[in-house]
Amino acid sequence: MSLRFKFSLALIITSMSAVIVVGIIAQWQVSTRFDQIAMERAFENFQGDVTAYIAAYGSWDEAQKAERFGQFVRRRHTLTGPHPDEPIFSGSKDRIEPTGARSRPPMPDEPEWAPPFLFILLDPQGKVLLGGGKYEHGEFVPVSDRSGVTPIMLENQLLALAVPQGKPNLSAIDRNYLAIIREALIYAFVIAGTLAIFLGFLFSKRLSKSLHELTTAIRAMNQGELRQTVTVHGTDETAVLAEAFNRMSADLAHAYEKLEESNCTISEQALLLKELSIRDELTQLYNRRFFNEQADKLFIQMQRYKHPLSFMIGDIDHFKQVNDKFSHAIGDEVLKAVSGILKDSIRASDIVARYGGEEFVVIFPETPLTQAVEQCERLRKKIENFPWAAIHPELQVTMSIGLNDDLSFDRFEHMLAAADGKLFQAKADGRNRLCY
Secondary structure (H helix, E strand, O other): OOHHHHHHHHHHHHHHHHHHHHHHHHHHHHHHHHHHHHHHHHHHHHHHHHHHHHHHHOOHHHHHHHOOHHHHHHHHHHHHOOOOOOOOEOOHHHOOOOOOOOOOOOOOOOOOOOOOOEEEEEOOOOEEEEOOOOOOOOOEOOHHHOOOOEEEEEOOEEEEEEEEEOOOOOOHHHHHHHHHHHHHHHHHHHHHHHHHHHHHHHHHHHHHHHHHHHHHHHHHHHOOOOOOOOOOOOOOHHHHHHHHHHHHHHHHHHHHHHHHHHHHHHHHHHHHHHHHHHEOOOOOOEOHHHHHHHHHHHHHHHHHHOOOEEEEEEEEOOHHHHHHHHOHHHHHHHHHHHHHHHHHHOOOOOEEEEEEOOEEEEEEEOOOHHHHHHHHHHHHHHHHOOOHHHOOOOOOOOEEEEEEOOOOOOOHHHHHHHHHHHHHHHHHOOOOOEEO
């Protein structure tokens, strides 16, 4: 269930509930007020009849001896004119058809004519004068049963007490009024309900629009797109939330960018430190520690799978004399030049390193001795034929090389030591040569 649907449903239910409650209260108020008006009107007529009845004969008892109350009312109303919509009765024994009441046809759905209110009439002491079909004449009515009692006065003298009974029987005119009011309430209910549904969808759409933008932006942030901006509508709580979200998104994106920059810097520095830890500072070749790590791994791997592996160790001839005769600066240039020749002449799978001082080592993986010999001879000749005069006119540099491919040793150090032995042999044989 979407948030928009929930908002719409909540607003519609709230609005319709309010409309229903207002309609019920309005109907109740109208009905209550009509009953009250009918009771007041009936009491005025009843009071007029009772006071006229007593005034005509001096007292109720004397009047009863002369004529019944119902007969007096019929005669009195005959003289004053018919009141078909305001009949007054005191009880079933005194039911009277007003003069002229049947001279017209009844209105549609109009029941037989009945009194708006039925009254029980008591004397000031609570003795029944008219029982209204509930009490006998002369019976005493307790105070607890006198709910709604209304005094009937004549010149500040209390003549009797009237107690209304039951609900009013409204006249045809009153019923028509009530029908019109109920019809108006129904129309108002339909219009208010339709308006509530329309406004519910309208307001929920506007409110859910802002929340939909927020949820969409949050999903985008969850997928890594941290810099998000949502439109701020108005100044309500949703707008405050949108502004806070925009600030949070900007701050988070800025912090993430800074963190990324820091991570890149750290990664670069870590890579640089790693390179510095495995590279020789002067020649930029791998250093002895890195060479030993790689040589140990390759020796074990080649030995296990019976693949060929050759180790070369080379030494610049008379390098001490170069430093002594031409200076250490020239010696450093010679080391850089030899390093460049070695780096440019080997394959990508080969590993070359400065092993210490003027000594250089090369690992030739997957290389049998014959191929290693060819490669080392090319290296030796390139070093011999390099234009050393460009560094110093009197400079000439050569290299002696030892080579070994025997994998029967227990450790790579022994195999490298065997290549070093061949290097000593090359130096003993006159230098600038390869021994294997």
